[in-house]
Amino acid sequence: MGLLIDGIWHDTWYDTKSSGGAFQRSAAQFRNWVTPDGAPGPSGKGGFAAASGRYHLYVSYACPWAHRTLIFREIKGLSTHIPVSVVHPDMLDQGWTFAPETEGRTGDRLYGLNYAHQIYTRADPAYSGRVTVPILWDTERRTIVSNESAEIIRMFNSAFDHLTGNHEDFWPECIREKIETVNVRIYENVNNGVYKCGFSTTQEAYDAAVHPLFDTLDWLESRLANNRYLMGDQVTEADWRLFTTLIRFDPVYHLHFKCNRRRLIDYPNLWAYTRELYQWPGVAGTVHMDHIIRHYHYSHDSINPHRIVPIGPELDHLAPHGRDQRAVA
Incomplete structure (x- = not known):
């Protein structure tokens, strides 16, 4: 899990020395909202109106934060309206990477890029911060709408209802x-x-x-x-x-x-x-246990330096x- 500093990628893990050994998660920086008519949401700028095919979702099947958005995309009937690109389960020196379409990995279906951090610098060439998924991308304005999963699922919960006819409300x-x-x-x-x-x-x-x-x-x-x-x-x-x-x-x-x-x-x-x-x-289809088990055990060499992927429990x-x-x- 590296980061960008002024648009330049650095393979740098979290600094726990300054926090007494505690992990501190960085806050998401892109906080715009898709709304039915493009009016501003609770944060960020307006101009992101709900429309079929306008938005693209970048995810990792392994990541629980991205998984939330995949679930809402499914249960709210958005799978035909919001296409998805899936990263490789291994997160190594370049962070999240894309790969040819195989074993659940799709590659970058929009631009054919190699790394997720290139999506961030497309939105902001001088971006500084962690490169995380999910990423909700606006193909019309060519920028990131949001990289905050808690807010993306609320957008999916209601912003597209007039397109899908699905009015089930998970945030009454x-x-x-x-x-x-x-x-x-x-x-x-x-x-x-x-x-x-x-x-x-x-x-x-x-x-x-x-x-x-x-x-x-x-x-x-x-x-x-x-x-x-x-x-x-x-x-x-x-x-x-x-x-x-x-x-x-x-x-x-x-x-x-x-x-x-x-x-x-x-x-x-x-x-x-x-x-x-x-x-x-629809939910079982969003669970990819092969990506989950592979990602955690192979990517975190500070925890599992030999990258041995365990057999796992039978559930x-x-x-x-x-x-x-x-x-x-």
Whole structure:
């Protein structure tokens, strides 16, 4: 995970020395919004009107943040409106790279570029910052709309409804404050918490991350004992934001990131809940476990210097989940 400085690529890992060994994630810098009519969104500039074929999504199948956007693209009926380019699962000295179309990799379908960082410098030749996915690209203005996954899924949730006729709402206004309260805890302690465990470089930083992670998983297990979904009987963005971490937990985070107090399958409610979301129409097709396992173990040589890719656990995500019988509190 390198970065650009004034438009020049540098193969530089995160600096944990200045933070006492703790991993600190950089904030996304492109924060524009696609809206139905192109009016400005909550941040950034206006002029990004929803239109079929105008936007292009760059993703990694391995990345949980990009995975969110793939799920929303699928469940909101956007697959025919927003094409996708998929990077190689290995993230090495040039960061995310493109490759010829094989084994799920598509290459850069827009420009035929070699590296994701070249997409960033197309948008801003002097860009400084991390090069992350997802990237939502505007083919009309030839710039990045957003590289913030939490905001891209909200765009996908509603901005294109007039084109697709799909009005299913995963961010209902009447419970947004409650959703956000849950999102904050899950993001800090679970979504980003596993990374804070895995990328810690001191015992103190690891300890500070791993205990809140499992405290929050225990809290979620209890919450799901009487609720089918996080907010009750309705699936919301909070569920999909959590799902992309849970689906990676036992194959990757438990071993690779030292999140090994318990496995996901040791939590009966969380494990059944994960299987139900996996079985949601269209979602299984967004899960590419081969990319997930390969990426983490092969790319992070500071954690796995010999790049040995483990065999992984046998998990049956298609087993009956029983969540349809769950009482709703």
